[in-house]
Amino acid sequence: MQPRNMSMSGVVDLAAVKAAQEAKAKAEQARAEAARQGGGAPAGVSPASLVIDVDEAGFEHEVLQRSAEVPVVIDFWAEWCEPCKQLSPLLERLAQEYNGRFLLAKIDVDANQMLMQQFGVQGIPAVFAVVAGQALPLFQGAAPEAQIRQTLDQLIQVGEERFGLTGLVVDPDAQGQQAPVAAEVPAGPYDALLEAAVRALDAGDLAGAVQAYKNVLSDDPGNTEAKLGLAQAELLQRVQGLDPQQVRKDAADRPADVAAQIAAADLDLVGGHVEDAFGRLIDAVKRTAGDDRDAARVRLLELFDVVGSDDPRVTAARTALARVLF
Known part of the structure; x- marks a missing residue:
């Protein structure tokens, strides 16, 4: 989704937001219809593709990029590690059982020392996850199965609620390693609420649009149209009333001021300068720590x-952010 047509020249261009939402909705409707009719819908991944061996050369593609579609669980292991021989088969079995809700990436630490260092692995087995380009530790050692299941359930919930990651479609008859396909989310009875949000945007009622989208998400946290609409409406709400010239002056004069950089990034994006907005905030994350760093990251x-999430500039920025964080 491209915010290229949004502008901030004294007023907010609400028509661009509506057009962007409608284009996305039509694309999703077309994919869903194709899936129902079986007319050229993409095949799912094979069950064997849910467990993959990853090395340093393939990490960006197999883990970082794929984490924009499905949570990726990383199993750091080694042939000589006895606890790994207990944990790894369990994780592989759970990856099959969860049927595309997460992807298991196995990394041999002996052959991939750089990745081990980047993640700060102190001992193995060690299990991490990457969700939408963000890495987080899960547990270390051969944990009980019940604890592992609870951790996986929480990970999947975070992926769905915060990033709309609904997993992969698994086709038992598929063969070989295929590109992952995002699972389709059944449409809910939210047409009236979504239409109310669009009407609020048309009327210049950004607060009303924000609330309407939140009403949808309170019942259906993974609704992609509502997530997109809320993000755009909140962005337009933040920049409304700002003095662009003063915001940019503040950002230039105070490069260490995270609030100033965040405000300038908002204006960059509204003006269609997507890479500038992303780069500004990635630099802020790199230069800061603590609450300031978290504010820029969020x-x-x-x-x-x-x-x-389907925009290649987002994929590139997620990769750059992961490199800065880890």
């Missing part, structure tokens, strides 16, 4: 939602 994730 705003960057919000701007990813505005642009859309």
Whole structure:
């Protein structure tokens, strides 16, 4: 989704937001219809594709990029590690059982020392996850199965609620390693609420549009149209009333001021300067720590939602952010 047509010249261009939403909705409707009719719908991945061996050369594609579609669980292991021989088969079995809700990436630490260092692995087995380009530790050692299941369930919930990751479609008859396909989310009875949000945007009622989208998401956290609309409406709400010239002056004069950089990034995105907005916030994350760093990171994730996870600039920025964080 491209916010290229949004502008901030004294007023907010609401028509661009509506057009972007309608285009996305039509695309999703067409995919869903094709899936129902079986007319050229993409095949799912094979069950064997849910467990993959990853090395340093393939990490960006197999883990970082794929984490924009499905949570990726990373199993750091080695042939000589006895606890790994207990944990790895369990994780592989759960990957099959969860049937596309997460992807298991196995990394041999002996052959991939750089990845081990980047993740700060102190001992193995160690299990991490990458969700939408963000890495987080899960557990270390051969944990009980019940604990592992609970951790996986929480991971999947975070992926769905915060990033709309609904997993992969698995086709038992598929063969070989195929590109992952995002699972389709059944449409809910939210047409009236979504239409109310669009009407609020048309009327210039950004607060009303924000609330209407939140009403949908409170019942259906993974609704992609509502997530996109909310992200865009909140962005437009933030920049409304700002003095662009003053915001840019503040950002230039105070490069270490995270609030100033966040405000400038919002204006960059509204003006269609997507790479500038992403780059500004990635630099802020790199230069800061603590609450300031987290504020810049969270705003960057919000701007990813505005642009859309299928945009290659978002994929590139997620990779750059992961490199800065880890």
